[in-house]
Amino acid sequence: MKKSAVLYFFYVLGIFSKGLTLFIQTQHTVVGKMGDEVILNCQIIESKDVQQVTWQKNLPEGETNVGSNHKHFGQRVNSPFRGKVEFEDVGLLNTSIVIRNVTELDEGCYRCLFNIYPDPAVIGTTCLQLYELHEPVLHVRESNSSEELVVSCSATGRPACTVTLNVSPQDLHLSPNNTVSVSNTNGTVTVTTTAVLSGVHKHGAQVGCAVRVLSAPQRNVFVTIPDVKPEKFTPAHHESSWIIGLVVGMVIVCCLVPVFIFVLMKQITPNSRLSLRNKTPQKPAQVIHENKTPLMIKVNELRQRSSVKKPPNSTTKKPTSGKRLF
Known part of the structure; x- marks a missing residue:
């Protein structure tokens, strides 16, 4: 006590x-x-x-x-x-x-x-x-299905932050989140959370991302999903695909036609040249005297002309003097 x-x-x-x-x-x-x-x-x-x-x-x-x-x-x-x-x-x-x-x-x-x-x-x-904590980045992109969207939110901070996805109205469905953490060289950690959103055809739907680190104030970002209905979205998608296919086909045809014409001309040209060669008259070949210049050929021709024999009855008249004979 x-x-x-x-x-x-x-x-x-x-x-x-x-x-x-x-x-x-x-x-x-x-x-x-x-x-x-x-x-x-x-x-x-x-x-x-x-x-x-x-x-x-x-x-x-x-x-x-x-x-x-x-x-x-x-x-x-x-x-x-x-x-x-x-x-x-x-x-x-x-x-x-x-x-x-x-x-x-x-x-x-x-x-x-x-x-x-x-x-x-x-x-x-x-x-x-x-x-x-850096500003979080929220992305919404199309998936393979026209009735689903892929939602991802990334945030970088130190220490590693908590990233939570939410959607409004509540009757929209988010698949279980897939979270990946990557450590950076400066000591921060990048956390990315991804989920699939179903039923996105409702008007005015919003996707949000909430980020927390320690006891710091929570950061929120929101993205409003446009009013996209699958039944209206599909025909427009097919129409645009048809137009794109038509344009691509025209471009391909415009590129292939010149190539086809060029190949065809290559095949036809040798035969046409041969036929034209057979139809065109050939000029007589000129006799070319080897080892003789054009001047020598000309001199020989003149000699040949001057050496032509005179007729036998022809006499050579001598020039007479200036006296006249009786």
């Missing part, structure tokens, strides 16, 4: 660390978005004479002082946290620090130490956890 009374006495005085933490109100885990600023807060729920508040960060090698706020000397941020961390509240019973442009290096647990006179220090702990 006496031992229980002693333990209760020490508990009320706050000597045990478990009892000391009851004086501090803080959030155990603070979730922040990568690149934003976060606020860490500690508050004593009882009025105490606090002389100084010290913020520390837990590291693998031990605690390091981030900054302090003294009752008489004011606030001070230690290096290398200057420009990164600032005190938000000037009070000592309710203290907050702001961490700007948070990165992976800022993740971890932080301690707030309240130095109370004449009591021992009171310690509280709050942990910072960061997330990264």
Whole structure:
């Protein structure tokens, strides 16, 4: 009985660390978005004479002082946290620090130490956890069946996010989701969820994608499905296919006709040339004297003409003198 009374006495005085933490109100885990600023807060729920508040960060090698706020000397941020961390509240019973442009290096647990006179220090702990989430992408495409659509939603974040597909109105049917996760080199994870939607011919139907990561606000994207009825969609599809087939056929015919004509002409040309050659009269071949130039041939012809013999009765008259004979 006496031992229980002693333990209760020490508990009320706050000597045990478990009892000391009851004086501090803080959030155990603070979730922040990568690149934003976060606020860490500690508050004593009882009025105490606090002389100084010290913020520390837990590291693998031990605690390091981030900054302090003294009752008489004011606030001070230690290096290398200057420009990164600032005190938000000037009070000592309710203290907050702001961490700007948070990165992976800022993740971890932080301690707030309240130095109370004449009591021992009171310690509280709050942990910072960061997330990264990019805008989700929702796709709706046709399937092999005219009455079904394939719906897929992808989201990239850190840590891996949860991707959920939904449809409105509720009487439309979504097949069981197929989810695939891919780890990226920068530490993020891309999650893709795919499902098949049946009964898409209803007017005004919507497909939605909800993405969550940690305790961060949920992100939603929606796509409205157009009013597509299978009975009206099929004839139009066949008509367009018929027109496309006709155009393709005309193009093929226009390409093949010149080729056919060219091949046909190739087959007819040799015979026609032969027949024309037989019908055309050939010119007599001229006798070509080998090794004789045209000038030599001309000289020979002149010699032949001059060497023609005179008739035997012909006499050569001598020119007479200028005297006349009687």
